Amino acid sequence: MKFQPTINKIRSILSYKVFTLLIFVLLGLLLYGVLYSNVKPEKYDVNVFETSDVTIRSPKTITDGVLTEKKREEAAEEVPNQYTRQPDVVENRVSLINSIFEIIKEVKKPAAEDGQDGDSQAEGSAEEPTTEQKLDTLKAELTKNVNVRDSITQSIPDNVFKTLLTLTDEELNRVNTVVKSQVETTMSDKIYEEDLYTVYERLDTRLRALNLPSPMIDAAVALSRLAITPTEIFDKELTDEKKQEAMEKVSDEQIIEGEVIVQQGQMITHEDYRQLELLGLLSTETPIKPFIGLGIFVILAIGAIYYHFNNWDLPEERKQNRLILLSLIFVISLILMKIIALMKELDLDRVGFLFPAAMAGMLIRIMLNERIAMLMVMILAACGSIVFHYEITGSIDIEMAIYIMFSGLAGVLFLSSRKNRTNILQAGLFVSLVNVLIILFLLFLRGVSYSNMEYTYFVVYGFVSGIGAAVLTIGFLPFFEAGFGILTAMKLVELSNPNHPLLKKLLTEAPGTYHHSVMVANLAETACEAIGANGLLARVGCYYHDVGKTVRPRYFIENQMNAGNPHDHLPPDRSRDIIISHATDGAEMLRKYKLPKEFIDIAEQHHGTTLLKYFYYKALKEDEDIDEASYRYPGPKPRTKEAAVINIADSVEAAVRSMKNPNTDEIRKLVDNIVKDRLQDGQFNECDITLKELDTVKKTFCETLNGIFHSRIEYPEAKEKELAHES
Structure with a gap:
């Protein structure tokens, strides 16, 4: 299922800023709507001397001024005359x-x-x-x-x-x-x-x-x-003084949050009715403060998300896609909260411990980044403290906030490696262990005695929460990857499998190109990691960047295997078209196999608009008025650091492979010349790679190539034969 076409249609109607604002407004309204019922004070239509059908508890801690004054008057009356x-x-x-x-x-x-x-x-x-x-x-x-x-x-x-x-x-x-x-x-x-x-x-x-x-x-x-x-x-003055002292010693009488005001089946007295009225639990009035408080919380939560995305250095389109993804994960988590909260009707104690608190953090950690994952965990912890308030509407449960926060942070931190789906299950087990420890900490801290069976239930809740978070993460991940076109590390690892149809096709029909792609991948990954780019994306992208050569594999020198070069019998313009077409053919093949857009971009951009010098100069001999632009790749030029590095690595690997016994100086000069040529040709004008990063890329290429083409010991002929015989 693809969400991108629908999103693009909306973008065509609204500007980026309006569309982004609309997303935040809708997310805020949705958050307010989900939590509305949890802060709305319960109202009871009761009268004095009636029997209550339900047990009514205080939703908050409040000072009872009337009872306090009564107690103080009683204390004053007990003071004897002085x-x-x-x-x-x-x-x-x-x-x-x-x-x-x-x-x-x-x-x-x-x-x-x-x-x-x-x-x-x-x-x-x-x-x-x-x-x-x-x-x-x-x-x-x-x-x-x-x-x-x-x-x-x-x-x-x-x-x-x-x-x-x-x-x-x-x-x-x-x-x-x-x-x-x-x-x-x-x-x-x-x-x-x-x-x-x-x-x-x-x-x-x-x-x-x-x-x-x-x-x-x-x-x-x-x-x-x-x-x-x-x-x-x-002594009236002394008596009044003693009475005042006695009144001041009487502390404020409070109705404590969770305190039972009226027990089910109990007759409502005048005092009960007065306390219900004081707490605002009668249907005669509707307090507005809880809704104002919820509004402030929603503004703070949405404001934190907005601040993060506003300072994220990404193109507007990508930021919006990630914002929609984040909003969807957030909404799913809130829905799960509400569903689990409804399970309290089954008389399950502390059922909130079942909530898969680590799911949202793990999904966002995999698809976005660690910082926004931790932010979302904290917001969800605050939401959970409101949703899982149990019998006290409008209150917050600090224990659930602690539980959700630690569980979610554990999922984010334990998911250190994002390259295999098995890492998610491992992280889920660690989260389960953390959940159990946090649950025991909260229960023991309260000092409430539970039966062994109840403790067993709580431990099971913790394990189900952790494992459930891992299972849901694995289940939702492909859905979000496909729907939003997000290329995760796990997806990259899957696509690097040689059994992928395109890689198998490349290996069997163009083995030389396949070997060339692997070598370029080694160079590109090391260089990208050195400059802070996505090394895994560069490696796997290199595996697919030349799949277009499988259309006419024998027209590329690495696949000719001493069978002769067919370009020797073709005119320059025909050879040009064949060579240039491998970039566009590769992009079409990647689209056909529904590979990520990042791979398609690399296939189209890995040559940029560079000049086919060999065939251009060959054509120039035949026609001095030949247009240079007609012998350039159609581009576009590299627009990401990964594409720029692959652009250099592709040329460097091919050039070094054509050299006989290259030494360190030769390799360094070759790499310098290629990078200088790309800079002078303006191939990096459309990406944000810096000169300092290019210098790091050159050094990394030289170190890697020197390791590959290092000096070897020359053995005597007899020794070589002996070694050959033994092998």
Whole structure:
């Protein structure tokens, strides 16, 4: 199947740049379309209190702000109120009690108690104040102190004051002592506002257990309750600070990627519904970020391929052919990914390990080059991490990315020799081994326990992936070689087989030409490798470059075998036509046998437009007005380095073979003259070979020819006969 005619038709409609841009756009759209379903978030049409038909997992790791705030509030509520102890509170309250009793004593004291004699007599005759008057005086004295006014006049009933005003000083002192003792004892412990009622009850119980008259007990109770106050004051600022610290210690509550939100068969609660809504898994909304992320990835992947091809030093037509080939291999790999990903429906764990990750890298390594093969392996690894996400849509699987990358790189690196298809199978075995090691590395690193049977499955997956990649590579290779006309090293090795019909025809009908072609092949391969050209292409191309001579083999000197030269009996123009026709006849024969275009180019270009000097000068003797151009090969001139080297090697081999016992200097001069003649004749004007490379070619030819035509030891005649007899 040939793709070239279809591609050429499209090129005839579009320019090269537009056609290339179209390829990249289509490749990007195709990549986006293939991965679209893998990043599209799954949506669920569920309601609260319904039973879920499927197990719903979180597709990403996300912070649950509502749950986090709830946890922080709970942590803050668990922080107890913070209190600060009042300094000198016991001493102050005891001083208050002492002050009250001192004022009471002052109010009870007679008015003339401290006066002079005259005054005493006058006061003695005055009336004693009543209890009510003393009570008013007492309240007036107590209210002078604003700080304690409210806590005294409002907290202590009037009957208590009246009782205290009727007591003697001794009884007042006794009550004072009891109250101060109870206050000091009670307030030695921590007392909180909310505990006052309990403290009062205990205090009452203790006081009423004393052996005191009931009025004195009531007074002691009232004064003690007045004096008892909280020793620990609520500190709002400190409490808020502690609550804030507790809230800050609570880490963000996260919904982890892969976490089960709703189990199959489980009823959906309000909390489940809220989390599904937070994750964007409800059918009520469609997030756009995953699709933007996929678009960025596609741009990066296509951009990397574009950058490589844009800087590839090849003609536009060849670059486009290779771009189409690369795109086709890429698409096939993506399709295989999708097919294998669908196998997860069979409940096969880690089925992605079956993917023949090395196939794309091996195919591109054989048909294009190692650099683009590694680039494609990395892009496929990224794609695989998206496709093989298993149950979590929109996520990536780093393990699969590592597996595909190492497997693909192993295929590229182990395929060091590309000359035999058996090398592909060998590389496949090495890839299988690498696959198994990578799988075991990933499984052991996760620390998950598997059964022996599961480990066996995983090992089989790795081997099937490696061998499958090799088999698919071998299967696709002829298809791509024929479809895109790409001449791989393996194809060249196959075409170098002497059993090929054209080579058999050349060997049997023109054995001298066959030997000449082999010698030219040796020279051309060595020289091409020395200048960085394709030595294998030059060698095999040389095998076929003179097949046109099989049409009239005896008209070429290497096939005449001392049978006489038929050109001696032909006019120069007839000889010219016969000699020149071998290039065009060879090209037609190669086309007939569907050999690669590179061989056809070599057959047409290996003489370029050089002049048939022998027959031209022969014709010139007969007609001085003869046109030189009519005795030149039709060309075209060599357009590749390989064709240029073969052009020189063909002439050099024929010229050296005509020399008798050539030495090193003669060979060097001959090679120099031939190269100089080709340069002066402009035969290399259409190819990119440099003068420095031509100098390397000359040196290589001389070294090779000196090895072939080296000096031999001359044996005595008797010795020669003896050797001949032994042989």
